[in-house]
Amino acid sequence: MARIEQCPHAATVAELKHRIRALYTDSTVTVYQAYRPELGLPAAREGRFPTAWQRDRMTWIKPSFLWMMYRCGWGAKEGQETVLAVEITREGFEWALEHACLSHYERGLHSDRATWKGQLKRASARVQWDPERDVHLQPLPYRALQLGLVGEAAHRYADEWTVSITDITGLAHEIHGHVRGGDLDTAQQLLPHEPPYPVPDGLLDHLRH
Numbered sequence: 001m002a003r004i005e006q007c008p009h010a011a012t013v014a015e016l017k018h019r020i021r022a023l024y025t026d027s028t029v030t031v032y033q034a035y036r037p038e039l040g041l042p043a044a045r046e047g048r049f050p051t052a053w054q055r056d057r058m059t060w061i062k063p064s065f066l067w068m069m070y071r072c073g074w075g076a077k078e079g080q081e082t083v084l085a086v087e088i089t090r091e092g093f094e095w096a097l098e099h100a101c102l103s104h105y106e107r108g109l110h111s112d113r114a115t116w117k118g119q120l121k122r123a124s125a126r127v128q129w130d131p132e133r134d135v136h137l138q139p140l141p142y143r144a145l146q147l148g149l150v151g152e153a154a155h156r157y158a159d160e161w162t163v164s165i166t167d168i169t170g171l172a173h174e175i176h177g178h179v180r181g182g183d184l185d186t187a188q189q190l191l192p193h194e195p196p197y198p199v200p201d202g203l204l205d206h207l208r209h
Contacts (some may be wrong), residue, residue, distance in 0.1 A: 009153045010104065018208035019134050020145050020197040022063035031107035032068035032145070033060035034075060041084025044167035049054050056154055058126075061086065065192045066133040074176040075169045085166045085192075092161030094151050097111040100125035103148065109206070122154035127207045135179050135187050147173055 023030040028158035035043070042050045049055075062068045072080035101116070101123035103108070120126065130148040131139035149157050171190065 017142050018145075018204065019142065020199060021064060021132075022197045023192045023194055024067075024090065024197055027090055029062050029063065029090050029093045030085050030087050030192070031093075032065055032083065032085055032168075033059070033061060034068065034072035034077075034080035034083045036079045037082045040084055040169075041167065043165045044082070044084060047165050048162055049165070053158060055155050055158050056151075057154070058148050058150040059157065060145065060146055061088075061147055061153060061157070063197070064132060064194065066135065066137065067130065067144040067146070069172060069176070070133045070137040072172075075172045079093040081169070082167060083169045085168045085171045086162060087164040087166075088157065088161040089163060092156060093147075094159075094200065094203060096125040096147055097127070097199075097207065099123060099153065100127045100147065100207060102126070102207055103128045109135045109208075124147050124151050129208070135184060135191075137176070160185075 017062035034040070039050070039052060039127055044051065056171040057192070062071070068083065069075075071077075075081055075083045101119045103120070104128040126148040128148070130146055132142055148179060152175075175187050175190050178190070
């Protein structure tokens with residue numbers, strides 16, 4: 001089962017609760033999305049989002065595999081049958097975080113509600129911190145990042161930041177099968193490795209209180 005990681009005493013409660021965990025390399029980070037097969041399969045086959053992918057709509061990306069499984073029901077929910085692992089540049093990911101606004105007003109973080117509304121309207125991205133999930137998709141006491149991209153960020157995500165797109169629907173079904181069968185050790189071993197993401201100093205200060 002997932003557990004709260006041990007962290008240095010210098011880490012704040014906000015850092016412990018609102019920490020990005022992700023599969024990443026020196027230059028990329030993997031995020032997850034789920035689509036209907038008519039869109040997801042061509043994207044995985046071509047390694048890029050097709051023209052049918054609506055770049056003028058907000059799209060939500062999730063670095064947490066298990067939060068994506070919670071959202072798409074292990075790829076069983078209608079319209080989310082194809083689960084994609086999208087590898088994007090860390091530069092693009094961090095640009096989106098830098099230009100993001102929290103999706104809700106947070107007293108003590110925003111000076112007032114009107115200021116927050118103005119920031120949200122102008123932002124190219126927005127952030128939600130939702131409870132992370134275990135393999136049973138039950139909530140954990142710390143949060144997982146959801147990053148919503150709109151406008152410039154959505155266009156850059158689809159056409160500049162994306163390095164690769166992989167169909168991992170089979171992996172989702174395999175892990176789910178082990179969970180249903182009670183073989184949690186095997187399920188855990190198959191999960192993507194998601195250590196804390198090395199966020200540059202100060203990058204998340206405007207996104208967590």
